[in-house]
Structures are given as C-alpha cells and as structure tokens.
Amino acid sequence: MTKLTITRPDDWHVHLRDGDVLKDTVRDTSRYMGRAIIMPNLVPPVTTTELAEAYQARIMAAQPESTFKPLMVLYLTDKTTADEIKKAKASGLVYAAKLYPAGATTNSDSGVTSTANIREALVAMQEVGMLLLVHGEVTTNDIDIFDREEQFLTTVLAPLVAEYPDLKIVLEHITTKNAAEFVANAGPNVAATITVHHLMYNRNHMLVGGIKPHFYCLPILKRNIHQQALIEAATSGSNKFFLGTDSAPHTKQSKESGCGCAGSYTAFAALELYAEVFEEAGALDKLEAFTSFNGPDFYNLPRNTDTLELQKVSWDVPATLTFGSNEVVPIKAGEAINWKVI
Numbered sequence: 001m002t003k004l005t006i007t008r009p010d011d012w013h014v015h016l017r018d019g020d021v022l023k024d025t026v027r028d029t030s031r032y033m034g035r036a037i038i039m040p041n042l043v044p045p046v047t048t049t050e051l052a053e054a055y056q057a058r059i060m061a062a063q064p065e066s067t068f069k070p071l072m073v074l075y076l077t078d079k080t081t082a083d084e085i086k087k088a089k090a091s092g093l094v095y096a097a098k099l100y101p102a103g104a105t106t107n108s109d110s111g112v113t114s115t116a117n118i119r120e121a122l123v124a125m126q127e128v129g130m131l132l133l134v135h136g137e138v139t140t141n142d143i144d145i146f147d148r149e150e151q152f153l154t155t156v157l158a159p160l161v162a163e164y165p166d167l168k169i170v171l172e173h174i175t176t177k178n179a180a181e182f183v184a185n186a187g188p189n190v191a192a193t194i195t196v197h198h199l200m201y202n203r204n205h206m207l208v209g210g211i212k213p214h215f216y217c218l219p220i221l222k223r224n225i226h227q228q229a230l231i232e233a234a235t236s237g238s239n240k241f242f243l244g245t246d247s248a249p250h251t252k253q254s255k256e257s258g259c260g261c262a263g264s265y266t267a268f269a270a271l272e273l274y275a276e277v278f279e280e281a282g283a284l285d286k287l288e289a290f291t292s293f294n295g296p297d298f299y300n301l302p303r304n305t306d307t308l309e310l311q312k313v314s315w316d317v318p319a320t321l322t323f324g325s326n327e328v329v330p331i332k333a334g335e336a337i338n339w340k341v342i
C-alpha cells in the first residue's frame with residue numbers, strides 16, 4: 001500500500017509544556033491531531049479549574065490549526081476536593097483528572113501519596129462522569145524500576161478498579177505485557193494509551209552499544225517481549241487501546257546530562273511513526289481505529305469527520321528541532337521516516 005486515507009486522529013496524552021515553546025509544541029500537535037488531552041504536569045501543576053482555563057487560553061494564544069481543540073486535565077493532589085472536581089466538570093473544558101503517584105515522573109512532586117487520600121475526588125469523578133488518567137508506576141525504592149508498572153497493577157490499580165466500578169480509567173502509556181493483559185481482561189470502563197516509542201523500541205535500543213538518553217522516558221522501555229505484546233495489543237483491533245503519544249519534549253541539554261530528564265519527543269511525526277509500526281506488523285487496516293476511533297469512543301466524544309492522507313514517501317528527520325530558544329532532539333533524529341502526511 002502506498003496511500004492511506006484515515007479519519008483525523010486525536011492524541012489522548014501529550015505534553016505541550018508552557019511559555020515560549022508552546023508555539024512549537026502546539027504547531028506540531030495541532031497539525032494533524034483534532035483534539036489532544038493536555039497533560040497538567042506544569043510547574044506549578046494545573047490543580048484547579050482556573051489554572052486549566054488559563055492554560056487553555058495560553059495554548060489557544062499559541063495559534064493552533066483551526067481544527068484543533070485542547071482537552072484539559074486536572075492534576076490530582078492529596079488535597080483535591082469533590083467541589084473542585086464538580087467545578088472542573090461544570091466548566092466544560094476539563095475532560096479528565098490525572099493521578100501521578102508522587103515522585104513517579106517529571107513534575108510529579110505534588111502528586112498523590114496514597115489513593116486513600118483522593119477518595120473524595122474519585123467518588124465525585126465517578127458521580128459526575130469524569131475520567132481518571134493514571135501514570136501507573138509504584139514509587140517505593142525497593143521496587144526495581146523495570147517492575148514498577150507491573151507492581152502498580154496488582155497493588156494499586158486492581159483495588160482501585162474494584163472500589164470504583166463505575167469510574168472510567170485510562171492506564172496511560174502502558175509498557176508491559178502485564179499491563180496490556182490487565183486492560184484487555186478488565187471491564188469496559190478500563191482502557192489504555194500506547195506511545196509510538198514503546199511500540200518502536202525496547203530497552204536494548206536504549207542501553208546496548210552506549211546509553212541513549214533520548215530513549216529514556218517513563219515508564220522506562222522494557223525488554224522486547226513487552227514491546228511485542230504492546231504491538232499485539234495496539235494492532236489487535238481491540239477498542240481498549242488507543243493513540244497517546246506521551247510526546248514529552250525536554251531540551252537537548254537536559255537530556256544529554258549527568259542526570260537526564262525522562263521524556264521523548266514524537267509529536268512532530270507521531271502519525272507517520274505509528275503508520276510505520278502498523279505497516280511493519282502487517283496491520284495497516286487496524287491503524288485508523290487505534291488513531292481515530294477508539295479514543296473518542298472511550299471518552300464518549302464524537303469521532304472527527306474530516307480525513308488525512310498518508311503517502312509512502314521517505315523523508316529525513318533533522319538532527320535537532322528548534323524549540324523557543326532551545327534545541328530538542330526528536331525520536332529518529334537524523335534517520336528516515338517512510339510515511340508522510342500530505
């Protein structure tokens with residue numbers, strides 16, 4: 001196949017950041033994505049409806065394509081009240097609330113220290129029909145970094161699903177066979193996003209032949225059997241899995257460092273990269289549901305109605321991208337990508 005027409009996709013997990021890089025992140029994401037779930041891990045985090053409104057206004061001021069709509073997310077803390085959830089829901093612009101276990105990832109210091117502390121918020125979310133988005137990793141020092149997602153499933157997520165049977169939950173950026181199975185076997189109220197870099201890479205890509213900091217993201221890349229399980233889940237045709245890039249730019253300097261930041265930048269070519277993965281798996285016929293149907297269906301939102309055309313044509317990714325006054329090294333820097341949106 002050399003040409004592919006698909007319904008405009010949405011990105012159900014993206015970091016647009018803030019300040020002078022917004023014009024760059026917003027340009028890249030809004031180019032093809034109809035909507036995007038905007039991660040709230042700013043400094044300070046987006047913990048209130050007012051902060052979400054102000055952040056949305058800054059995103060819109062960065063002049064996205066006219067087809068683009070940012071869907072805002074509230075950052076849960078131990079102190080989030082039921083009133084704040086109800087207010088957020090009533091605002092009409094907040095679509096979900098995000099559980100960051102405190103210390104699990106970039107800017108999660110104000111996150112939740114125990115799900116017992118957000119009981120009130122979760123009950124309210126269940127009541128008003130607001131989705132819970134989850135960074136699914138435990139944070140205790142004695143648990144190995146490669147086991148943190150698997151541990152989270154049994155010690156945190158399973159009890160949560162049991163306690164809040166009517167809560168819609170998205171397990172974000174899954175990285176293990178265990179998580180794919182957990183989601184596949186859970187009820188219809190549990191779904192997952194899968195990043196393109198977790199479909200493209202495993203931990204060998206990051207660690208064999210020298211350490212490659214641009215592959216360092218959280219949850220960390222796992223062994224290849226997990227990568228294979230994620231590819232199977234994404235291309236299975238199950239409506240529980242959908243596109244969430246977790247595109248998370250950090251400057252070249254902060255990645256190529258003695259203590260490098262976690263996060264990979266993919267939004268500049270996310271759709272093309274997913275197309276490569278699906279083609280490689282012989283599953284291009286499953287691409288559109290993953291990129292454009294399963295997400296809005298789970299969020300109870302209408303699917304986009306316009307289409308995009310992808311062509312099989314090779315193009316070279318630059319070594320760096322200019323972001324505000326900084327440089328970002330994208331995934332596939334200096335390499336070729338075989339699909340292009342035309």
Ligand SMILES: NC(=O)N[C@@H](CC(=O)O)C(=O)O
Pocket residue numbers: 015041105106135216217218219246248249262263264
């Ligand atoms: N995925 C990452 O490695 N980093 C994200 C945070 C997150 O999504 O966990 C970031 O904000 O940089």
Ligand SMILES: [Zn+2]
Pocket residue numbers: 105135172173218219
């Ligand atoms: Zn995360």
Ligand SMILES: [Zn+2]
Pocket residue numbers: 013014015039246247248
């Ligand atoms: Zn993320």
